[in-house]
Amino acid sequence: MGEQKTLGAKINVTVTIKISWLLFDIMNETFLRGRTIQDKENHKEVASMFASEDEENREKILRSIKKGFAEVKIELSDYLNEDGTTTDNSHYDGSTDLTLSLTMPSNFNKAATTGVGEAIHDYLKNSAIAEWYMVTNKSDAEQYVALSQKSLVSIQQAVSKRSRPQRPNDSTTDSTTDSKSDSTTGSN
Secondary structure, eight states, rough: OOOOOTOOOOEEEEEEOOHHHHHHHHHHHHHHHHHHHOSSSOOOHHHHHHSOOOOHHHHHHHHHHHHHHHHHHHHHTTTTOOOOOOOOOOOOOSOOOEEEEEEETBBHHHHHHHHHHHHHHHHHHHHHHHHHHHHHHHHHHHHHHHHHHHHHHHHHHTTTTTOOOOOOOEEEEEEEHHHHHHHHSSSS
C-alpha cells in the first residue's frame, strides 16, 4: 500500500556544485559591487576589483574555491561518504564540478536538500570573494567574510533539518473495523 521504510536506513544525498555557475556568480558579484562604488576618480581601483577569466585571476579564485570546499568538507564530515586518507595541495583547474556524497540520517528532511546545495554554493562564492577582496579591495573583504560565515550557518541548519515521524498505517484490518469506518465517513 504505502512506501515501506527499512528501519534505520540512511539517505544518500549528492550535492553537485557546477563550477561554471560558481565562477560566474563570483565574477558577476565583483562586477556589480565595483560598478556601484565607481566614481570619476577610482576607475583603476574599481577595475582591479573585477574577478575575471584571466589566468592570474582565475588561479587565485580557483585556489580560494578549493580551500572553501575543504572547509565545507570539514563542516560536513559527520555526513561525508569518503574513504580517502590522503590529500595534497595540487592545483585545481576548475575543469570538473565539485561533488559531495553525504549519508544523512533516515529522518533527514529531503525538502532541505536544495537548501544544502544552495548554502554550499553561497559559502564558496562568499569565501572566494572575501579572499579576492583581501588582495583587491580590503574595505569590502570583511563584509564577505561575514557573509560566508552566515552561509556556513545555513549549511549547518540545512543538514540539521529532520522530518516529523509518520504515523504507521496498519495494513491489516478486520472487517468490523472496515464497516465501522465506512459508516462514520458517510455524508450527512
